[in-house]
Amino acid sequence: MRSTNNKPVLLNVVGPTAIGKTKLAIKLAKHFNTEILSADSRQFYKELPIGTAAPTPEELAEAPHHFIHNRSISEDYNVGAYERDALKKLEDLFKTHDIVIAVGGSGLYIDALNEGLHSFPEIDQKVKEDLAAQFETHGITYLQETLKDLDPNYYNKVDLNNHTRLLRALEVCKSSGKPYSSFLEQEKPPRFFKSIYIGLEADRAVLYNRINLRVDYMMADGLLEEVKSVIDFRNHNALQTVGYKELFQYLDKELSLEEAIQEIKKNSRRYAKRQISWFRRNSKIIWVDFESPFSEVLKKVKSAL
RNA sequence: GGGUAGAUGGCCGAGUGGCUAAAGGCGGCAGACUGUAAAUCUGCUCUCGUGAGAGUACGUAGGUUCGAAUCCUACUCUACCCA
Numbered sequence: 159m160r161s162t163n164n165k166p167v168l169l170n171v172v173g174p175t176a177i178g179k180t181k182l183a184i185k186l187a188k189h190f191n192t193e194i195l196s197a198d199s200r201q202f203y204k205e206l207p208i209g210t211a212a213p214t215p216e217e218l219a220e221a222p223h224h225f226i227h228n229r230s231i232s233e234d235y236n237v238g239a240y241e242r243d244a245l246k247k248l249e250d251l252f253k254t255h256d257i258v259i260a261v262g263g264s265g266l267y268i269d270a271l272n273e274g275l276h277s278f279p280e281i282d283q284k285v286k287e288d289l290a291a292q293f294e295t296h297g298i299t300y301l302q303e304t305l306k307d308l309d310p311n312y313y314n315k316v317d318l319n320n321h322t323r324l325l326r327a328l329e330v331c332k333s334s335g336k337p338y339s340s341f342l343e344q345e346k347p348p349r350f351f352k353s354i355y356i357g358l359e360a361d362r363a364v365l366y367n368r369i370n371l372r373v374d375y376m377m378a379d380g381l382l383e384e385v386k387s388v389i390d391f392r393n394h395n396a397l398q399t400v401g402y403k404e405l406f407q408y409l410d411k412e413l414s415l416e417e418a419i420q421e422i423k424k425n426s427r428r429y430a431k432r433q434i435s436w437f438r439r440n441s442k443i444i445w446v447d448f449e450s451p452f453s454e455v456l457k458k459v460k461s462a463l
Numbered sequence: 464g465g466g467u468a469g470a471u472g473g474c475c476g477a478g479u480g481g482c483u484a485a486a487g488g489c490g491g492c493a494g495a496c497u498g499u500a501a502a503u504c505u506g507c508u509c510u511c512g513u514g515a516g517a518g519u520a521c522g523u524a525g526g527u528u529c530g531a532a533u534c535c536u537a538c539u540c541u542a543c544c545c546a
Binding site for chain 1 (some may be wrong): 490492493494496497500501502504507509
């Protein structure tokens with residue numbers, strides 16, 4: 159089942175949270191007798207099975223999964239590391255499979271996998287801490303002015319209100335002595351596989367209803383206990399996550415349990431909206447209704463091969 | 464039955480004669496996104512119109528005024544208090 163140009167195929171299943179990506183990916187994996195590569199920025203943390211809606215043990219048994227529960231929240235992990243690790247895994251999988259399934263709702267991770275990121279220098283931790291401290295004391299203006307000085311090109315492009323972006327760019331500039339934008343100008347090596355994208359969609363009201371219901375299921379499944387078990391790590395990046403942030407607030411007595419649950423639902427809806435925005439601009443995605451019969455999905459996949 | 468307070472856009476809530484289609488918040492919609500990305504950030508949100516602009520709007524009905532969400536009268540409803 160190689161693609162027409164004889165490259166192996168990475169079949170990406172994308173879409174907003176709670177729309178049924180996991181289940182579709184498993185069906186596709188079984189059909190093509192292949193394996194699943196997760197492109198989800200939270201499901202690889204083994205301590206967070208409930209709140210991240212990771213595949214259940216039963217689902218994991220249905221098809222081989224990679225990048226699920228293979229990391230700890232105590233580790234620092236990020237897209238760059240993911241791209242490196244996932245690509246290596248993919249090379250392995252393509253030795254024995256012509257088609258592999260990727261599934262995930264993290265747009266940046268999907269893009270990193272399929273298109274690649276530019277290569278950036280290592281960040282000097284001291285530089286990072288210094289910048290954070292400067293931001294703390296001098297505010298965002300400091301970041302803006304420093305960037306204007308170190309990388310005027312990027313200064314003209316970035317969202318100047320977004321401190322996260324400014325910090326990252328400055329970290330690269332200061333660690334490497336070269337402008338951040340100069341790294342973006344480098345040629346990216348082309349992928350050795352062909353990418354196909356299936357996007358699941360649903361009416362907004364239907365999607366929101368599914369999200370709300372899933373939060374209730376998570377609570378019934380013991381999300382609160384899961385959150386309590388990881389509270390010592392609450393400042394780690396891995397826990398800047400919907401479902402955890404809000405329940406930490408409940409444990410801090412800032413919110414009632416009911417309020418916290420409502421916040422989780424709301425923030426999940428907003429997250430879904432951001433995912434939709436991200437995927438909408440990818441014109442390669444073949445969109446299908448989340449309730450489409452599998453045969454129909456399969457037909458669309460095959461016509462894209 | 465009497466008294467007091469109140470009634471503002473999907474919701475909460477400010478405004479107390481012109482600068483008000485009406486602050487702010489919430490909710491919603493749309494967008495950005497290259498190593499924190501389930502993060503971070505931006506715009507829009509009465510109706511019609513691409514736009515200029517027009518129309519409708521601050522409980523209801525009248526009134527005062529060049530001009531009213533803002534002042535007056537009556538009525539309706541809500542909350543609390545007295546009987």
